[in-house]
Amino acid sequence: MDEQLQTLAYAKKTAIELAVQFGPKLLVALLILVAGYYVGRWVGRLTDSMLAKLGLDEPLRVLLVRIVRILVLGLFFIMALQNLGVQLLPLIAGLGVAGAGVALAMQGVLGNLAAGLTILFTRPFHMGEYISIAEEEGMVEDIKLFHTVLSHPDRSRIVIPNRKIVGEILHNFGTLRQLDVVVNVAYNTDIPQALAAIRDLLAAHPKILQEPEPFIRVLALADSSVQIAIRPWTTAVDFYATAGDVTQAVLETFRDRGITIPFPQREVRLLGAA
Structure with missing residues (x-):
């Protein structure tokens, strides 16, 4: 019983000595980390405002701000370790060895990271x-x-x-895309009239841009028709819906104006019939 009491008394004495010896240092280290957190946030906001004035894209600004915050917090973390009396050189050596092992195990992830940095800085x-x-x-x-x-x-x-x-x-x-609609008309069609009808319907469509100017030209002379290329511009968001709208509008306009869209035709002649 006396031995147990002595052990408890010794443990209590040791805990008090450790608290007296390291308690203030630990408290100061925690205060240093808290200060580093708030200083990092302040420096990050300042960096973000400066980068915004330079016109950098948001993803790149976010990346650079995060790097700045991590560097500031890392600096304060080193200060906290030094306050606790931690030897930094063995710690740095150990982290270097561990980092090499992690890099070998995460080659694919690091490849994506390097490619992501390339995209953010080159901005393709x-x-x-x-x-x-x-x-x-x-x-x-x-x-x-x-x-x-x-x-x-x-x-x-x-x-x-x-x-x-x-x-x-x-x-x-x-942010813009060019439609590529091809329509066939009969060979006896008044081509200027057909082109004018297409220009009118494109000018009336609310999602067709007039600048850049729509491309409307005779494309080719096919076997049974004349092909006309219709290539106006619209926003990338409206591309698919507008392509369908233009195709339908061309069909309805040609019907109203009596412009024929011919069926495929082929003339066959029989020679040497009995």
Whole structure:
């Protein structure tokens, strides 16, 4: 019984000595970390306002602000460790060895990270633009460090790893897209009249842009018809709906004005009949 009491008394004495010795240092270290958190937020807001004045894109600004905050917090964390008397050189060496192992185990993730940084700094596309990449296409909805999110016209979302984007052929349509509608008319059609009818219906459509100017030209002389190319511009958001609207409007306008859209025809002659 006396031995147990002595053990408890010794443990209590040791705890008090440790609290007296390290308690103030631990409290100061916690205060340093709290101060680092608030200083990091303040420096982050200041950095964000400066980068906004430079006209940088939001994803790049967010990345740089996060890096600044992490650096500030890391500086205060080192100060807190020094206050506790931690030897930093062995700690840094251990972190370096662990970091090398993690890098080998996460090559794919780090590849996406490197590609994401490349996208953010080179800016081959921006949010809100319509792109085609890696056999996928859609509106750029978000650009992350590890992946890029596209919104598809069918209301689905496409998530592409950034390493699949960097180094590939990218088709960036921007915020505008050009329709490609081809209509056939009979050879006896008054071509200027047909072109004028197309211009009128395009000018009346609310989603067709007049600048850039719509491209309306005779495209080819086919076997049984004259092909006319109709290539106006619209926003990327309205592309698919407007393509259908223009095709329907052309059909209705040609019917109203008596312009014939011929069926495929082929003339067959029989020679040497008995």
